Amino acid sequence: MQQTWRLSATELARLIRCRELSAREVADQALARLETVNPLINAVVAYRPQEVRAQADAIDAALARGEHVGMLAGVPVTTKINVDQQGFATSNGVTLQRDLIATANNPVVDNLRKAGAVLLGRTNTPAFSYRWFTSNLLHGHTSNPHDRAITPGGSSGGAAAAVAAGIGAIAHGTDIAGSIRYPAYACGVQGLRPTIGRVPAYNPSLPDRVIGAQITAVSGPLARSIADLRLALKAMAQPDARDPWYVPAPLEGPAREKRAALCLRPDGLAIAPGIETALRIAAQRLADAGWLVEEIDTTPPLAEAAELQTKLWLADGYDAMLAAAEREGDPGALACLRGNRDLAQGIDLAGFSKILTRRATLTRQWQLFLDDYAVLLLPVSAELPFPDQLDLRDEPSFRRVWQAQMPQVAIPFMGLPALAVATGRVGRVPVGVHLVAGRYREDLCLAAGEAIEAGGGAIAPVDPVA
Secondary structure (H helix, E strand, O other): OOOHHHOOHHHHHHHHHOOOOOHHHHHHHHHHHHHHHHHHHOOEEEOOHHHHHHHHHHHHHHHHOOOOOOOOOOOEEEEEOOOOOOOOEOOOOOHHHOOOEOOOOOHHHHHHHHOOOEEEEEEOOOHHHOOOOOEEOOOEEOOOOOOOOEOOOOOOHHHHHHHHOOOOOEEEEEEOOOOOHHHHHHHOOEEEEOOOOOOOOOOOOOOOOOHHHHOOOEEEEEEOOHHHHHHHHHHHOOOOOOOOOOOOOOOOOOOOOOEEEEOOOHHHOOOOHHHHHHHHHHHHHHHHOOOEEEEOOOOOOOHHHHHHHHHHHHOOOHHHHHHHHHHHOOHHHHHHHHHOHHHHOOOOHHHHHHHHHHHHHHHHHHHHHHHHOOEEEEOOOOOOOOEOOHHHOOHHHHHHHHHHOHHHHHHHHHOOOEEEEEEEEEOOEEEEEEEEOOOOOHHHHHHHHHHHHHOOOOOOOOOOOO
């Protein structure tokens, strides 16, 4: 029997629409895969098999009636536990929210359902989605299916681990400082951070977020292929009036010259040898695909943008965040907040206004830079995926983690789209690269990503190590 959980979302949707496979068959195999491998990695922390099968049966019934069922017809998709999905807790990995049951869907969940996705399960995140490691006191620890000794990333660590292990063809994630891109990098899959305003988002179960999160946090897809990211983005990006930041920009922009900048060490970032090798391999794959690749030494400011993004993310309501983390008692959340106290605490209205003013200046500089280059190729991180829970080891380790993640943290400050592309492994450890384009030019990231992906072959689901 064909193992449908190995197939891409694009292929599954085609086969189901053509009725060469039934959505129910695909759902049954997806549930079987989940139940086989999830105990080893704890990526999915809530799922309801009867509801999954009912969704699939509804797809098959609609197809039997000759109805259109959407671009994701019957494709199993996971959702992250920090977005509202009706009937499930929007826990965000926090015991304080274990009983916060959503009565309505987040727009991104509604859009996935409208596109015909079968929602398979809810994926784990660190408490409050604060870390590049995934564990919490409510749902426990998520492991990397490639190697239990390394982090699966965070905060969408459950999402990346699930899709890497064949639990669903697409995973929903969120990203305010690397939370889609880093898990994709750590788990050897593809992850897209869309432009701010591209994918509508809103949690009806919670108050509106503070302004820093509103203008930098996004929802986006993780998958095992760039084609599946493209499909998932189209599904997720449908209009929803509940998000005041939504922008109905076209998914395909004007043609651009295939010109890419390669920056190995932005702002002097010291990178591991394996990272440089991955970047040079990716640059060569772009060149082989007809891209003009120009190596540059400097970009517009990234280190400054990363520092300002940390302030924008954490300073507005810092004391309340810290108080909630102290009530929760989660060591990872406390390490994040206490470790960034000097940046986040004590910013007054004038200081906050200064950050937003500087944001306009840096965004302009980046837009002008990306007017010259279709994409920028740079590191996701200065290091290969970290030893798991490294940030809790000691203060130097905490600083090491945050310094290495500078490129990821910086990009959201300007609201830019970015893509993490897997390029292979160093031993058992996944490695990849980072692509950035101008606002609403996810299509350029995806086009360059496809060229890099094509040079390395397809990503197959991983059987997790015990």
